[in-house]
Amino acid sequence: CLPEKNEPSKPKGHVKPAEEDALYEKQFNDVICNSTATGIRFARGFATFEEMDENPREYPVECRLYECAWDFVIAKGIPELELTPTQNFYNPHTDNIMVKVCIGRRCKPEIPKINILDYKGEKIDENVKQPINLKNYYCRSALTLALSSGAVEKTIDLAPVQHYLCRSRIVVDRILAKKPIRVCQPTSISLQKLLTRDEVYNALFQNVKCISSSDEVTFSPGYAHLSEFAPVKVDVDVHCHLYDCEWDFTIAKRLKPFRNRCDRAARRDRRLPFSEIPFILGGVLGGIFLFFLSIVYLKLALGRRKQRRKRNSQGVPTSESAILRHLNRAGHNNIADDPNVLLAYTAVLEKYSTEKHERLKEFLTKYPEKERPIFRGQGKRVRRREHNWEISPTFD
Numbered sequence: 597c598l599p600e601k602n603e604p605s606k607p608k609g610h611v612k613p614a615e616e617d618a619l620y621e622k623q624f625n626d627v628i629c630n631s632t633a634t635g636i637r638f639a640r641g642f643a644t645f646e647e648m649d650e651n652p653r654e655y656p657v658e659c660r661l662y663e664c665a666w667d668f669v670i671a672k673g674i675p676e677l678e679l680t681p682t683q684n685f686y687n688p689h690t691d692n693i694m695v696k697v698c699i700g701r702r703c704k705p706e707i708p709k710i711n712i713l714d715y716k717g718e719k720i721d722e723n724v725k726q727p728i729n730l731k732n733y734y735c736r737s738a739l740t741l742a743l744s745s746g747a748v749e750k751t752i753d754l755a756p757v758q759h760y761l762c763r764s765r766i767v768v769d770r771i772l773a774k775k776p777i778r779v780c781q782p783t784s785i786s787l788q789k790l791l792t793r794d795e796v797y798n799a800l801f802q803n804v805k806c807i808s809s810s811d812e813v814t815f816s817p818g819y820a821h822l823s824e825f826a827p828v829k830v831d832v833d834v835h836c837h838l839y840d841c842e843w844d845f846t847i848a849k850r851l852k853p854f855r856n857r858c859d860r861a862a863r864r865d866r867r868l869p870f871s872e873i874p875f876i877l878g879g880v881l882g883g884i885f886l887f888f889l890s891i892v893y894l895k896l897a898l899g900r901r902k903q904r905r906k907r908n909s910q911g912v913p914t915s916e917s918a919i920l921r922h923l924n925r926a927g928h929n930n931i932a933d934d935p936n937v938l939l940a941y942t943a944v945l946e947k948y949s950t951e952k953h954e955r956l957k958e959f960l961t962k963y964p965e966k967e968r969p970i971f972r973g974q975g976k977r978v979r980r981r982e983h984n985w986e987i988s989p990t991f992d
Contacts, residue, residue, distance in 0.1 A: 629659040671702040677750040685753040692727040713740040734758045734839035757840050767848045776819035779806050801825050806836040885955035
């Protein structure tokens with residue numbers, strides 16, 4: 597009787613068996629077990645095989661201890677790793693793998709921790725979490741999966757082999773030629789992000805092997821070094837291989853690096869021959885000046901508009917006392933003596949008698965409709981009439 601490892605809590609009325617052999621033997625001293633298969637014996641809670649061989653076999657067992665009864669199956673054989681999905685080879689671009697430990701047809705429910713080994717048996721990763729993502733293993737045609745806690749392992753084939761897509765031409769100037777040059781500069785944006793950090797690049801390319809027919813270049817793990825005495829303009833051909841990947845590229849040293857206009861790689865920022873701060877400061881100050889200038893212009897426009905309104909309203913008597921003064925001064929309907937009399941008559945029409953009202957109507961009928969100055973174009977039309985009266989004082 598073995599405890600359930602993944603059981604979150606103990607059900608009511610159940611007791612987990614002891615893990616120590618002495619206490620376990622005391623708990624199951626009186627247990628009685630039987631099996632329909634041959635070649636197995638039972639004593640005090642333990643089962644013993646009569647013959648030990650590597651042939652997988654299953655033994656159904658029924659046990660009873662006082663009022664408790666249970667049944668289970670003992671699977672005997674060599675443990676193996678079972679992969680999901682089961683395939684002849686795995687595509688590293690699309691496939692993820694789940695691994696379980698199985699004996700015959702029986703698999704352990706717990707998920708084991710796996711180590712990844714290369715074809716030479718050297719450890720690449722350890723205690724990898726599942727599912728295992730195969731995109732992390734470039735330039736390899738095969739991997740070995742091994743249990744972290746045992747000697748059980750399984751080799752899988754990868755196809756197609758995943759390459760780094762390195763550039764075929766690396767252009768450097770005199771300054772960059774003095775620094776270590778990476779032997780692989782990927783053209784893919786995702787791989788460029790992956791290899792941005794030097795720690796990641798050094799770990800992946802520490803086993804790369806490169807050769808060149810030129811004496812102007814030497815190599816260290818993952819890097820090429822141009823000689824200090826190399827000509828200003830020189831092309832060096834290099835061949836590299838890493839596991840199952842091979843690629844060729846050219847290191848082109850130039851006085852100034854040449855870059856194709858249609859190259860996907862982003863161009864470097866071009867620095868101006870003078871400081872950019874005065875331009876930024878001037879733009880900010882210019883914007884502030886224009887903002888305040890627009891405010892001043894709006895205030896002046898509104899002020900002029902108010903002045904025009906005030907000047908136009910000065911010729912029109914608005915208060916009753918001002919209107920009465922005009923009426924007292926104008927004792928007749930002669931517009932030449934007082935041009936505001938018509939407006940005064942109209943403003944206080946309710947205070948006039950019927951006789952004066954009739955006189956006003958008779959006076960207005962002598963003027964054409966377009967020359968009546970009541971409430972519109974007052975100032976200009978009055979001045980025009982005064983000028984006309986000076987020339988011809990009659991209405992005809």
